[in-house]
Amino acid sequence: MSITAIKSIKKITSLFVSSRRSDHVKLASMTLLLLVAIVSILAISSARADGNKTSNTPEPMLVRSGEKLIVPEKSPFRTRLKVAPVTMADVPHVVNFPAAVEANPSKTVNVLPPLTGRLSEVKVRLGDVVKQGQIVAVISSGDLAQAFSDLDKAKDALELARLALARGKGVNAAGANSVKDIEQLQSNYSQASAEAKRAETRLSSLGVDKVAEKSRTLNIMAPVSGTITAINNAPGAYINDATAAIMTISNLDSVWVTANVPESQLHSISKGQAVDIRLAAYPNKVIKGKVDIISSILEPDTRRNKTRIEANNKDGLLKPNMFATVSVLVPQAKQIRVPTSALLMNNDSITVFVEVAPWTFVRKTVTLGNEEPDSAAVLSGLNPGDKVVVSGGVLLND
Known part of the structure; x- marks a missing residue:
C-alpha cells in the first residue's frame, strides 16, 4: 500500500x-x-x-544488426545451429562417362563358308556355348563334289603314273628303253603326285571328315570355343558369297567396356588407370577395371574418344550391348571444402553463414568448384579457418 x-x-x-x-x-x-x-x-x-x-516477455530468437545476425543467449536457435570450421582437402573429383559392353574383337571370329552351296542345317542357336571343332552348320555344295572329283581323278592319275614308271624301269632294265623315256615317266609320276596332294589339301582345308566323304556334305566346324553372338542365315539359304559370315562366335570370358570420353575430358584418363564400372542391370554392383586402350582418334560424329576397359566376365553377367557407367577419380589440389548441408540458396547465388563472433553470423556468397555427394569445393568466398553453419542454417536463411 x-x-x-x-x-x-x-x-x-x-x-x-x-x-x-x-x-x-x-x-x-x-x-x-x-x-x-x-x-x-x-x-x-x-x-x-x-x-x-x-x-515476462520472451527474448527475440534472432537480432539483426546491419549485415550481422545475432542469436541471443536464451534463443532456442542455439540448440539447433551447428558450427564447424572449413577444411582443406585434396578429395579426388569423380568423373563419369557413358559406356557400353562389347565383345572383345581379338576374341571374336566370324564363321565364313569355305565354298558356295545350300545351307542344309544350322545346328546351334543364338546364345549357345560351343567348343572348338563342334559342328555348327552343314552345307550341300556342288563345289564340294567338284573337290572330291578332283581328288579321285588325281589319285587315279597318280596310280597310272606309278604303274607306267614301274613298267618303264623294267623295260629299261632289259635294255629296251632309253634314259629319256624313264625321265619322262618319272616327271609324269611327280606331277600326278603333286596334283593328288593339292586335291587332298583342298579337302583338308574345307574340314572334310570321313562322314562328309560318304555324304558329300560339308560340316562347318567352330574354329574357336565361345558363345554364338550372331546367326546371319537360316537353313535352306543359298550361300553364294564366301566373304559373308554365316554366324559369329565370341569368347565372352572377358569383354570390353567401351567408355565414350568427351574431347574436353581426355586429360582425365590414362592407360592403366583404375576405374569403377556400374551397369544399369546391376545398380548395386561395382566392377573394378583398368583402362586398356585409348583410341588414337575421335569419332567424327560425336567428337568422343572410345576408351576401352577389359573386364573379367567368367560369371557371364556382362552381356554385349549393355549400358554402363565408367567412373574415374581425377586428383585435385588441396581446396577449401564445406559440407553440402552448409550451402544455401539466396536468390540466384549460393551462400553460407560465417561466424564472425560467438553466435554472430554474416552471410557470404561463395563460388563452388567440383561437388561430391557430401561436400563441395569452394573457389572463392571463404578463407582457411573460417567457421560456418553446417546444420540449421535454413533458420537463419528464413
Whole structure:
C-alpha cells in the first residue's frame, strides 16, 4: 500500500475522533478521502501488473544488426545451429562417362563358308556355348563334289603314273628303253603326285571328315570355343558369297567396356588407370577395371574418344550391348571444402553463414568448384579457418 493511501486512511481516522464539525461534514470528508485511497491503491496495483507483464516477455530468437545476425543467449536457435570450421582437402573429383559392353574383337571370329552351296542345317542357336571343332552348320555344295572329283581323278592319275614308271624301269632294265623315256615317266609320276596332294589339301582345308566323304556334305566346324553372338542365315539359304559370315562366335570370358570420353575430358584418363564400372542391370554392383586402350582418334560424329576397359566376365553377367557407367577419380589440389548441408540458396547465388563472433553470423556468397555427394569445393568466398553453419542454417536463411 502506498504512503499516500496510508496517510489518507490515518487522516480519515483522526477526523472521526477529533473533528467538531457536523456529522454531515464528517461523512463527506471521510468519503472523499476514502475514494482517494482506493484510486491510489488501484493505480499502484496496475503499475505492478504492467511491470510483471514486461518482465515476462520472451527474448527475440534472432537480432539483426546491419549485415550481422545475432542469436541471443536464451534463443532456442542455439540448440539447433551447428558450427564447424572449413577444411582443406585434396578429395579426388569423380568423373563419369557413358559406356557400353562389347565383345572383345581379338576374341571374336566370324564363321565364313569355305565354298558356295545350300545351307542344309544350322545346328546351334543364338546364345549357345560351343567348343572348338563342334559342328555348327552343314552345307550341300556342288563345289564340294567338284573337290572330291578332283581328288579321285588325281589319285587315279597318280596310280597310272606309278604303274607306267614301274613298267618303264623294267623295260629299261632289259635294255629296251632309253634314259629319256624313264625321265619322262618319272616327271609324269611327280606331277600326278603333286596334283593328288593339292586335291587332298583342298579337302583338308574345307574340314572334310570321313562322314562328309560318304555324304558329300560339308560340316562347318567352330574354329574357336565361345558363345554364338550372331546367326546371319537360316537353313535352306543359298550361300553364294564366301566373304559373308554365316554366324559369329565370341569368347565372352572377358569383354570390353567401351567408355565414350568427351574431347574436353581426355586429360582425365590414362592407360592403366583404375576405374569403377556400374551397369544399369546391376545398380548395386561395382566392377573394378583398368583402362586398356585409348583410341588414337575421335569419332567424327560425336567428337568422343572410345576408351576401352577389359573386364573379367567368367560369371557371364556382362552381356554385349549393355549400358554402363565408367567412373574415374581425377586428383585435385588441396581446396577449401564445406559440407553440402552448409550451402544455401539466396536468390540466384549460393551462400553460407560465417561466424564472425560467438553466435554472430554474416552471410557470404561463395563460388563452388567440383561437388561430391557430401561436400563441395569452394573457389572463392571463404578463407582457411573460417567457421560456418553446417546444420540449421535454413533458420537463419528464413
